[in-house]
Amino acid sequence: MITPIALLELRRMMLSPLAWVILALIQFLTALQFLNSVEEFMLNQPRLSALENPPGVSDWVIAPLFADVAFMLLMVVPVISMRSLSVEQRDKTLSLLMSSPVSMTEIVLGKYLGMLLFLAIMVGMICLMPLALMPGTTLDSGKLITGSIGLFLMLSAFTAAGLFISSLTRSPAVAAVASFFLLFALWLMFWINSGGEHIRQLVEHLSLLHHFVPLLKGSINTADVTYFIVFATTFIVLTIRRMDAQRLQG
């Protein structure tokens, strides 16, 4: 029962110009960034090759590209997720799902997976750029794969948080702004340097970026992957609970 909800979510997203504008602009900005770093790499290649263990095109181009995309999407995911539950509550269309033989968990997961499908398309399109280098050079396919997994995990975490925020309000604008600030705070935590060593370490562990960087460098760490999964699961469970509570409070 999750599939029809997810597919409809994706379909309705694709019916709005917003999704297409986002896809196009992200692709455009990423392409600029990509061409720029490829050019830089070409310029620096003679000097780099003199080094003992030179960074390859994967390190020079792909990792920064994915890091930039992740930061851009930090601002874009809230715009994608803002409508998911807030508008359904505002327009009272939620009662269609609530009076159908579907559980709240299925509704929330359906909405979530629908958005992930959209983001998967986006990540796929971004991956096409590094893949375009294939005919000219040998890519470190491991790093490309871990990088895209990392990017996707990051987006899953963003989306789960955005979904939760959109369940809290009926206004999509409020949902977008609040999700953005939540994600931004979690992102920035990485740079907090004050406080004792313990606090610093704790903050570092909670930060999204801290767990993203190793994946970009090509190392898949159980701790990092678990972090993203726990992050997403927490917000999904919160969303389900919130929607159930809505039914109780009215």
Place this chain on the structure above:
Amino acid sequence: MSELLKATSLTRYYGDYRAVDNVSITLNAGDILGLLGPNGAGKTTTMSMLTGNLAPSHGDILIKGCDLADEPKKAKQSLGYLPEQPPVYRDLTVNEYLRYTARLRNIRGKAITLAVSKACDRTGLDQVSRRLIGNLSKGYQQRVGIAQAIIHEPDVIILDEPTVGLDPIQIREIRDLILELGTRHSVILSTHILPEVQAVCNRVNILHQGRIVYDDANTETPEHKQLIVQFGRDIDVHSLLELSSISNVIRQDKGRYVIQHHSDSSPASTIASMAVENQWGLMELTPSEMGLEHIFISLTQGEEQDDSRDQNAEQAA
């Protein structure tokens, strides 16, 4: 008759405010039950609870024997609900939307197309099935809402104010549709419009301030009909009361009486001949049903209304 839906002592609080108080509703197979009440009586809250959109503070709901709280999926499978505002996605076409709702109600594969065309057929949506819901008129959107509620052939259909905001022709069409639905499904219909209940329902519950104040299954409907008579002058009421078919005579105004009589025999001709005999100067003799309107108004407007009417009568006298 089998009970399709049984709600016992439903109560619902919003904070401290008790919107619905100890409401019990039974729906039997073949019923079109009208839930009648003034605005704010708790109709929508009751219906939201019956369809699982709101959790009741107290009370149980059984749909075809399945508890809505314990087995929500099973119970909701036999339920179709049209909320006050049709839950349609304006950016989809009628066809797309109905296919989605069919899938949500566990219809699979080729059966989907069949169910959609059947629902479109019954609700008169064939002509518009490829149009965007957002571009349809309110009446058609309402039909899409009804089509969504009947697509899986549920036993119980719950319609919340289905004719609100429609023009008179659309209202008549929707009423005909509800009557048609009643032949195959059981329907609960909420409304604050009296003629609507009289036109389509075979059973009535009246809801007032969150309570069921009238249930024609339990409450004795008065076995009376009445005649409204206008004579040229006041008459001796006792001579009328001597007639065995007359149960009560109420003086309304100078020479104007409401004569209540048993429903089986009308004393109209007897009264007419008596009037001629005694030269009462008969001007009007109108039979009228002691109907729902009387019950509705007296129950929902309480004593104040009756008092003021009596006062008017006294002043006139």
